[in-house]
Amino acid sequence: MSLTTMEPAAPTTAEPPARRPGWTAVAETVLILAGLARLVWGQQVAVVADGVDRLNSLSLLLGEGRLNNSEYSLMGPLFSTPLWLLGRAVATPEAGIEYFNLVVFAAGLAALGLLLRGLVPGALIRRFMLITVAASMLAPDVGHYGSETFTMMGVMVGIVVVVRGRRRGWGWAAAVVGAVNTPATLVGLGLVSLVETWRQRRLRLLVPVAAAAALVLLEILARKGGYVGDRGAKDVMPFSGRPGFSYPFFFGVLAIMFAFGRGIVWYLPGMFLPTRRALADLGPTGIDLARIQRLWLIFVGGLVLVYAPWWAWYAGMSWGPRFFLAGILPAALALALRLGHRQAGPGANLITLAVLILSVWIGLNSLFWHELWPTACFNTPQSVEALCWYSPEYSSLWYPLVSWQFAHLTGGQWISVAYSAVVLGWLGTPLVRRIAGQLAAAWREHLAPRLTRTAWHW
Template identity: 25%
Template sequence: MTTYRRYGLRLLIALLVIVYTLTNAGRFHIVDEVSLFALTESIILRGAVDTNAIAWTQWVNSPGEVLGEFGPDGQVFSKKGPAPALVAGPWYWLLRSIARLNIQIGILQGTLLWNGLVTALTAALLWLVATRLGYSDRIGLVLGLLFGLATIAWPYANHYFGEPLSALSLLACFYGLATYRQSGRLRWLWLAGMGAAVAVATVTAHVVLVAVFALYWLWVEGSNLWAARQVLGQEVTRVALRLFLAASAFGAPLLLAGGLLLWYNRVRFGDPFVTGYHFDSGEGFTTPFWQGFWGLVISPYRGVFWHSPLLLATPVGFLFFLRKHRGEGVLIAVLTAALVGLYSIWWMWWGGFAWGPRFLVPLTPFWVLLLVPLVQRLETGEWRLGRSHSPLPIPRSLRFTSAFLLLLAIASLVVQLLAVTVNYVNYEIELRQIFPTDEANPLAYGPPAQRLADWRYSPVIGQVQLLRESLRANSDLAWLRADGVLHLSTLVIGLAGLTTLLGATWGWWRLGAEPKEENLPSWPIRNLAPLLALLVMATWLGESSRDPHYGAPNEGYRAILAEICAQAQPADALIAVAPYDYHIPMNWMGGLCPQGIPLFGYAPSNLEHPEAQEVLGRIMQSYQRIWFVTSGLPPNDAENSVEHGLAALAYKADDRWFGTYRLVRYATPVALANSQNVPLDMFLNTRDWEQVTIWAVRAPGAVRSAEIMPVELVYQLDTPVQGNLRWFVQLLTAEDYVVALIDTAPAQGYASFSSLPVGVQFVEKVALQLPDRLAPGRYRLIAGLYNPEAPDPNRLLTPTGRDHVDLGIIVVR
């Protein structure tokens, strides 16, 4: 590869990365992104593949719309392929490593920049494909820019979906096969196989496209054998060996991907052939072909030509492309027919809340490649930018071609700018009001704006309406927030970097088709392009991380996460009932916690479902301490089934408010596995001779500092009790200094003594959180009751007049 080309590729990648960074929202748009991010997070932080952090999504829609599937033990797993999470893993790890240096960056926000890198690399690879087919570097640059800025690849560069990776991997497969056809070197087949493997591991349905690529490879091999039939006729063994090596180079990565998927399915669902899709609940290939085809290609709602007008020139370009590159042209045509046909009959062909036909994003680089003959005619005709000897006059046909392509490119650029500037989800919500549907049955949902007569309801037109209403209120730019805050540093540095790279690209273009290396900038200058892109990304991430959408430092949920991570132990788990705040731990927890803490995210009512009950039971057996977080819910809220379930199974240590969030610590029964009930048979009396008997206690005999210690008290009411008595349990030093305590109403606040029946035994489950660096030794464990409404002394007394009951000695090691 020439220095000239390498320099141009750097400029293209850096230019696109800056554009994508400046137009990134820094937030999720669609819950599908959340599912994929949860998988990425689990893999990197814990080496797991569950998405329990968003378990609540399993019960928000119909079975056909949920994003995951339950495993045999009730855990939630994403239906998404593992490749996007695995490939983005190093990027997530890098962001986490930076955050662990006490640099305040949002890991979620930084991860949303990943597909911008992937899409920029796809544009660069498209350039290489063009040069491999015999076109100039300047044509390659134009194709890369058209793909990166004038198709739906741009909006999806700012989403955390798998489609951008599918586009890159499929194009890599195409490039490998095309290069192998020319060179015959097996390493290019291996590259093609790797691309195919990643594509299948991203979306299993892409196996259909891989089959098309395999047929193309067989055609290449057949053509080569036919051309050399006279020479090879006497060398059958050598030919067979060559075919075997070629098949191995292409097939080995696919076999590895297949093995990965089988293992992935087995880990998730206990069956290597179960993918998690709910075909029995309405998902599947059930849409009439023409309905889906019309919707994906022509309809105002999702039609590809509405969302990427540039591609209107693709059929024209295809005719010219086919004349010069028949094999590759047929391959692209069959790939198009296969993928468009596949998703035309998919039950949700429109892709849910999305921008344009997101399932067709993987085809966009191929469709832009088909424009190469048109671009070549411009480059070799009148479009000789930077050349003083441009020939005149310009032929009329070329003038028309130039105007046609330029007009479509500008229109496409404007459409993509609308898509990334204004939050299209706002208009999707409006469409649901214009075209109402049965919210109780999303499977019956009919996509709106399907007729051409409904053109005014197209999301493209909708973006214009939102822009006219209020850019600030509908902004989808991280540097322009809805609250009026403008991140000026991001904008200034970004525009400065963009201007610099545009100038450098113009200088690169002016060097001509055969530049001399001595006319290029020095190598330090050439390497500034990636540094500029990194500077813009760092500035964007630094300023975007202050978005109040992700909480304020040392307040609310973030303060809770800081405390959890500061005290985290390997046997800890976090249960959150904050379904509208899932993004806060996703953004900060990875950088705060030295180790991954399993997070189980539920909505208040989710414990009504047997899968959630099964998981909660497993948590009680697998972890020693539970951190429980709620948002906007008071203690013992009647709708909070999760907290009620914890009260029945776990041992409560404390309960604190952090603004509108609560943090509760629980111990699990694990520490009591080897402990037995110790009989006490000690009763306590009020001043009115109301009597409560403590029959037994159960507690671990030995603990360590910083651990949480569960304690069970078996008691009964001997007489009716009128007052609202409360328990206290304390751990004391030899000098009667309190080192840990808990104060609670019966049943962790779900009952009152005045409501309890007489003569029935109850078990009170409490826990003591031991302080850090608690000195080893012997400590007294005591318990008692008091009436907060009675005058002091308000504690109940034993027959000997003591205001507490000694429960035993606890050894701290």
């Protein structure tokens, strides 16, 4: 019997990432900084809606040393005290407060960049940051004094610190502070805590959510606030006018997911992109990106569960589903991963391109028209608010096209449009090239041979 020596098969490895010229990092950094500047000067920054209540609560505490019985937490506003003092010294407290969420967002984004630096490819970090700044529904929330930005950055940055493994206690503390600022998000934090408890078999990981719940209860008792009796107006919708968490859960989930005016499928499309293969082909990293993405999505899933039965699941007169602002981070990470996934097939790449285009439109739309209220929904006796929550024509996403608001843009806004076009071209051009190459290969290998004259018979 003879033995045949066989050479071992060459291991199949993912295609190595293409080397990028050094100037691309500089260009992407400039685009990120320009996007941050656009958030400051490209919209009217003001304290509006429930932000006015938060400012009044903080002013009463700092000016007179008293607490009011507002239903909105003071946790986030307390961190804005330096801006309140600066604004009062220069003009009015509001002059400083109105920039609070911009400062929080910029600081949180910088923290994420520093936490991930050296652990994942720099190009991925910059894509993630650029998408977050320029291609998400961020603008209205950082331009106002709402609670969602502070909560998002506290919880999501805290999760990254926990996964990174160094100073986990600080990560949990940040998540607790962020969740206390918006008490409903305790459900999302609770799910994250449960998942980590199950994963590590350590009961002490339940302490953060218990501490957050205790802080919320303590504030309610101290201020005698809460949401008891809160309800909306009765209209044509069958379950309108009911108080508190009385909306049918099934319809709430459907609306939060798919309603044309508020559905997160339309406003956070990147969040639904599969990333498993993109993460696998990325290769080993210094941090578990899959775990970060999973915990981020679990937190957002908890928000869906808690807001689905609430009568105001649609978040009132706001642009898009602002209660789910935290979803912009997993959405941006997923899209950034897919844009860099060079092994993806043409179908996956076409879906990624569609999500990129929609995301850039969302970023531009939310910056310009977050205070565009159709009269069919508001301000007249015949108005029906639900038209803006459910119908595509009156949704925040598409009404600017229906009413063709581009006819009213200023010169500065056209510069902002040009910036969005540059971002779309920068992020989308490599993807379009890959798609074109894949379609050309499909034509040569599959379609062209079938279209030759000799391939056809009677």
